[in-house]
Amino acid sequence: MHETWIPGETFLHRWDARCKLGATACLCLTPTAMSDRVPLAVLAVAALGLLLWFHLPWRKLFRYLSEIHLFLIPCFLILPFSTPGDPLFHIGPFAGSLEGFKFALTLYLRAVIIATFAMGAILTTPIDVLVQAAERLYVPRVLAQICLLTYRFLFAFRADLQRIRIALRTRGFREAAGMHTYRTLAHTTGSLLIRALDRTERVTRAMRCRGYHGTLPTMRSFKLNNQDLAATGICVVFSCFFLFWEFWF
Amino acid sequence: MFLFVLGVLVLSAVLSLQSVSFSYPKRKALNGICFRVEAGEKIALVGPNGAGKTTLFLITAGVLDGYEGEVLVAGHEPGQRSQDGDGIRDVGIVFQNTEDQLFHTTVFDDIAFGPLNLGLDKEIVHQRVHSVMETVGLNHDLETEFPLHLSGGQRRRVALAGVLAMEPKMLLLDEPSSDLDPRGRRELVNLLNSLEITKVISSHNMDLVAETCSRALVLDGGELVADGPIQDVLGNRDLMMKHGLEVPAAFQ
Numbered sequence: 243m244h245e246t247w248i249p250g251e252t253f254l255h256r257w258d259a260r261c262k263l264g265a266t267a268c269l270c271l272t273p274t275a276m277s278d279r280v281p282l283a284v285l286a287v288a289a290l291g292l293l294l295w296f297h298l299p300w301r302k303l304f305r306y307l308s309e310i311h312l313f314l315i316p317c318f319l320i321l322p323f324s325t326p327g328d329p330l331f332h333i334g335p336f337a338g339s340l341e342g343f344k345f346a347l348t349l350y351l352r353a354v355i356i357a358t359f360a361m362g363a364i365l366t367t368p369i370d371v372l373v374q375a376a377e378r379l380y381v382p383r384v385l386a387q388i389c390l391l392t393y394r395f396l397f398a399f400r401a402d403l404q405r406i407r408i409a410l411r412t413r414g415f416r417e418a419a420g421m422h423t424y425r426t427l428a429h430t431t432g433s434l435l436i437r438a439l440d441r442t443e444r445v446t447r448a449m450r451c452r453g454y455h456g457t458l459p460t461m462r463s464f465k466l467n468n469q470d471l472a473a474t475g476i477c478v479v480f481s482c483f484f485l486f487w488e489f490w491f
Numbered sequence: 492m493f494l495f496v497l498g499v500l501v502l503s504a505v506l507s508l509q510s511v512s513f514s515y516p517k518r519k520a521l522n523g524i525c526f527r528v529e530a531g532e533k534i535a536l537v538g539p540n541g542a543g544k545t546t547l548f549l550i551t552a553g554v555l556d557g558y559e560g561e562v563l564v565a566g567h568e569p570g571q572r573s574q575d576g577d578g579i580r581d582v583g584i585v586f587q588n589t590e591d592q593l594f595h596t597t598v599f600d601d602i603a604f605g606p607l608n609l610g611l612d613k614e615i616v617h618q619r620v621h622s623v624m625e626t627v628g629l630n631h632d633l634e635t636e637f638p639l640h641l642s643g644g645q646r647r648r649v650a651l652a653g654v655l656a657m658e659p660k661m662l663l664l665d666e667p668s669s670d671l672d673p674r675g676r677r678e679l680v681n682l683l684n685s686l687e688i689t690k691v692i693s694s695h696n697m698d699l700v701a702e703t704c705s706r707a708l709v710l711d712g713g714e715l716v717a718d719g720p721i722q723d724v725l726g727n728r729d730l731m732m733k734h735g736l737e738v739p740a741a742f743q
Contacts, residue, residue, distance in 0.1 A: 370596040394594050397639050444591040447554045451584050452653065453608030461603050461613055 246306075247368045252296045254366040258470040259375035265477035266363040272481040273352040276488045279344065282351040285484050289358040298365055303358075306365075310357050314350050321346040369393050374460055387458055395441070402437055406430050504563070505530050505581075505661045505689045506551060511560035512713075513546055520546040521558070522713040528661065528689060535700035535721060536693040538710035539735035544693040545587070547710070548663045551691075552584040565660050580609065583659030587666040589646040593638035598629070598649050601638055605657040616656075623652040627682060644675035651682070661689040668696045697739035701725060709734055 249255070254262070269289075276282055294300055322330065327341030363372065370390060377386040410426065417423050506528035513521040520543045528534060536544050549555035550562060553569035562569050564581045586592045595601035599620060606616045624631060627648040633641065638649055647667065654662065667683070668676045676699060683690065683703045694700050700707065700721070707724035709717035711734045717724050725731065726742035 368596065370600065390596070391594060394596055394639075397637075398590055441591055444586065444588065445594055447549065447552075448584075448586055448592040449594065450554050451552050451582075452605035452657065453580060454604075455608065459604070459607035460600065461607065461616060 246364050248299060248302065248365050250297070250366065252298075252366070253469070253473070254296045254298070254362060257366075257473055258464055258466050259367050259371045260378050260464055261466070261470045261474040262363050262367065263372065263375050263379060265474045266359050268478055268481050269359040270356045272484055273355040275485060276352075277348055278488050279348055279351060281484050281487045282348065282355065286351050286355050286358070288480075289355050289362075293358060293362050296362075296366075298362070302365070303361055306361055307354065307357055310353060314353055317346040317349050318343070321349075371462065374462055375464065378464060383457065390458065391445075395438075395445075398441065399434070399438060402434055403430075406433065504528060505532075505565055506691075507561075507563040508551075509561040511547075511550065511558055511562055513543075513550060513555070513558040520713050521550075524560070524710075524713075524715050526708060526715060526718055528691065530660070530689055531687065532689055532706060533704045534691045535704035535707040535725070536691055536710060537695070537697070537700060537707060537725070537736055542710040543713040544710055545665055548584055548665055548691075548693060551663060552582050580605075580657050581660045582663060583654035583657055583661070584663040585647075585650050585654050585665065585667060587669055589643075589650040589670070590639065592650045592653070593646060596637055597634065598636050598638055598641070599634040601649060602653045602656050605653055609657060619656045619658075620652075623655045626655060626686075627652045628678070642675075643670040644672070644678065647671065647675070647679065648682075655686075655688075659688070661691065662686070664690065664692045664694075666694055666696075667692060668694060668699050697725060697737055698741065701739040701741045709736070711735075 273282060273285060276285070290303075293303060322338030322342035323336050325339050325342030325345055327339035329337040330340040330343055331338045367375075373386045373390045373393075376389075377383060407430075410430070415426060417427075504527040508524050508526055511521055511524040512519070524543075524547065536547070538544055546555065550558050551564065551569055553564075567581075569582065593601050595604060602620045602623060603616050606619050607613075611619070620634075621631070624634075629645065629648050629652060633645065633649075638646060641649065647670070651664075651667075664683075668679055671679060676696070680699060680702050683692070690703070692700055692704060704721050707717070707719065707721045708715060709724060709730065716734060717727075717730055722742055725736075725739055728738050731738050
C-alpha cells in the first residue's frame with residue numbers, strides 16, 4: 243500500500259489547499275445537479291483532459307479510475323432490468339429497458355466526473371494538508387482528526403492483514419467455498435478488530451504522553467495569492483457554465 | 492530537621508515512588524514498589540514478561556490512574572507539566588512498538604507534535620525539531636517522509652526525537668532494541684550513551700542495559716526484588732536465574 247500523493251511542481255500542486263478543496267467540492271457537486279447525458283459526457287472528457295493537461299501520470303489516474311468500475315458495473319447489470327420502460331434487449335425471459343440503461347449511464351458519468359475531480363485534489367496534495375485545509379474550511383475538528391488517523395492507520399491495518407494471511411497460508415489454509423473458510427475469515431476479522439482496538443489504546447496513550455488534549459496542532463500556515471483565487475473563480479465559472487447548459491438548453 | 496532533610500531529598504529526586512501498588516481487573520501488577528531516581532542516573536529496569544515494567548512506566552508517565560501509594564516526578568504528580576520549566580513535561584516515554592507512537596503523516600510533523608502541544612512558538616518548535624533530528628542522527632531529508640516507510644532503526648530514532656523535542660527531565664525507554672538489527676542496536680547504544688538526560692531503560696536485552704546503565708532494578712511478579720549497581724545485580728547469576736533472566740556477556 244502506497245501513499246496516493248504524487249509530488250510535483252504543477253500549478254495543481256502549488257494551489258492553496260483550501261481553494262483547491264473548495265473548487266473540487268464545487269466541481270464535484272456540479273454533475274449531481276445534472277441529468278442530461280451530453281453535457282455530462284463533455285464534462286467527463288473535460289475533467290480528464292484537465293488533469294492530463296497538468297501532467298498528472300495518466301497510468302496512475304486511469305488505474306484509480308478503473309477501480310471505481312467495481313461499483314459502477316453493477317449499475318449496468320441491475321438498473322436496465324429494474325427500471326420500467328421500452329425494452330432495449332432481452333436476456334432469456336428478462337427485458338432490459340432503454341430508460342434503465344440511460345439511468346445507469348447517467349450515474350456512471352456522474353461517478354466518473356466526481357472521481358476524476360477528486361483525484362485532482364488527492365493526487366496533488368498530501369493527505370495531512372488536505373485534512374488541515376478541510377479543518378480551516380470549518381469541517382468539524384473531530385471528523386478531520388478521524389480522517390487523518392484513519393488514513394495513517396490503514397497502512398498498519400493492511401500490514402496486520404497481510405501478516406495474518408501469510409500465517410494462515412503457512413498453516414495450510416486455502417480459501418474455498420465452505421464453512422471452514424467462512425469461519426476462518428470471521429475469526430480473522432475478529433482478530434483484526436481486536437488488534438485495532440488494542441492499537442487504539444496504545445496510540446491514545448502515546449499521544450497523551452506527548453501532551454495531546456484533543457487538538458492536532460500544526461506548523462503549516464496557508465497563504466492565499468491572486469493565482470489561487472483566480473483558479474478558484476475559473477472553476478466556479480466552469481461549473482456554472484455546465485449548469486447553465488443543463489438548465490437552459 | 493529530619494523531616495526537612497527528608498523533604499529536600501524527596502524534592503531533589505527526579506522520580507520517587509513510595510509503596511506503589513496497582514491492580515488490573517484480574518491480577519495485581521505492582522505491589523509496594525519503592526525506589527528513587529536521582530538526576531542524571533541511568534537505570535536498567537529488568538524482569539521477566541508480566542513483571543510490571545510497562546505498568547510502572549505508564550504510571551510514571553501519568554497515563555495510568557488508580558494506583559495506590561505515592562509517585563512524584565520532579566516533586567509533583569505524574570502527567571503534569573513542570574511549574575519551573577518553559578512548558579517542559581517531566582517524563583518522556585518511548586514505547587516498545589514505534590508503529591503505535593508515530594501517527595503523523597510526516598517525520599517533521601510527528602516530532603513537532605509534542606512541542607506544539609506544549610504551546611511553544613513555531614520558531615522554537617522548528618529549532619527544536621532540527622536540533623533533535625541532529626541529536627538522534629536523522630538526516631533532514633527524512634523530514635517529509637511517511638514514518639511508516641522508514642526502517643525499524645529510523646523509526647526508533649524518530650520516536651526518540653519526538654520525545655526529546657519536549658525536553659523532558661527523564662526518559663523512559665520500553666524495550667528500545669526490540670525491532671533492531673545488531674548494527675541498529677549498536678547505534679542505539681551509542682546514541683543512548685551520548686544523551687546526558689536521566690534514563691530508565693526497560694529491556695530483556697541484558698547486553699544493551701549493561702552497556703548503557705549504571706544501576707539496575709529487578710522487578711518480578713510486581714515486586715522490586717533487587718536494586719543496586721548494575722554489575723552487582725546483573726552479575727549475580729543466582730539472582731538472574733531465579734527471576735528468569737540471564738547474566739549479560741560483559742559480566743560473565
